[in-house]
Amino acid sequence: MIFDADAMGLRFIATGASLRDASYSLRLAAGSFQAATGALDGNADGTAGDDFTTSFTGPAGGAAVLAIGEIARGAGQSLAQPTVRPGMAITLSGAAGLTELAFRLDFDAAVFDITGLQLGTGLPAGSTLEVVSLSEGSLSAVLRLGAALASDGAITIGYLLGAIDASAVAGATGLLDLSVTAVTGIASVQDDDGFATAQMVGDLDGDGAYTAADYQAMLATSLSDAPRSGMIDFTVLADMNGDGAITVTDRTLLFRASRGVISPQVPALATVNQTGAMAAASLSTAPAPAAITTPTPAAPAVPAVVALPAPAAVSAVTGAVATGPVTGLLDLSARASNFGLSAASGSALSAPKVTSLLAARRTLM
Secondary structure, three states: OEEOOOOOOEEOOOOOOOOOOOEEEEEEOOOOOEEOOEEOEOOOOOOOOEOEEEEEEOOOOOOEEEEEOEEEEOOOOEOOEOOOEOOEEEEEEOOOOOOEEEEEEEEOOOOEEEEEEEEOOOOOOOOEEEEEEEEOOEEEEEEEOOOOOOOOOOEEEEEEEEEEOOOOEOOOEEEEEEEEEEEEOOOOEEEEOEEEEEOOOOOOOOOOOOOHHHHHHHHHHHOOOOOOOOOOOHHHHHOOOOOOOOOHHHHHHHHHHHOOOOOOOOOOOEEEOOOOEEEEOOHHHOOOOOOOOOOOOOOOOOOOOOOOOOOOEEOOOOOOEEOOOEOOOOOHHHHHHHHOOOOOOOOOEOHHHHHHHHHHHHHHO
16 A cells, blocks of 8 residues: 555555456545544434445456556665666567557655666567657656557567666655556556655665565465565565566575675665665675784793693574573574574573584585
């Protein structure tokens, strides 16, 4: 759901595909929404506290549809999906016989920095995609096909180029509002809008970094049969490779990212700045850690007899010497399961287990 700028209205965007030809109902809970005058009076009986309900019908099936999808990117990050596509795909389906299509795309200039369009693939030879006008918040274009489309199958007519604006507020969501202005060759074309949210894909807690908490959140949600909640579809927020689904590949890419390894399929890292916006950054630009110099201690006096204590266990976290079982080695509740261990809160790992665990960790890395 995307709220209007004045928070007095909202738009529901069905991710992945447009709504089918069917009847739908909408309920706004009085405990979650308010009217301009105060508590919601959903049934307009003069007494506040009632839910608002309404119904509507989806678009008729069988019509041609011009569509743009949904994406999650941090501020400054490109709309492209690395190694896959140069921007957000604009698709057309059910349009056999079409020869020309003019359309307009309105967008939130506070969220998007749009630079143009690129012609898609699989179109008839001689096809062109012309940007007629591009201003702050609006783009108009004309698709001229080299020959009429021969089938109703879905094709990518072009890619929307650009990025999330470098000053976009973290978590802001911007609508991509398509409208068809002229059609040649067929009767009509419907539009299916999209959106982008200013949050790095895979950054499920919105803190501007890839961490173990993001990976655990993906596991908990993607492997659960429970209904998913939230203003933004979980698939949009977690689809690391941009294929429209959450799979083991996405979980692997996020796990690697949480360990500091950004795979080629994942957009360049972004960080949260002091104003709450996000800016693109590269791992290679991070400052190198300061060198650690260990002073050489003065030689102690050697006693006539040296009593050697029993070997002590060493903590893998701090490097300090411990006289008992090693604790605090890992966040056991979040990470022990990654190594096949089962540890209750407050339990300890013995020195032999530490050795085995470190060996397993080196193997995984």
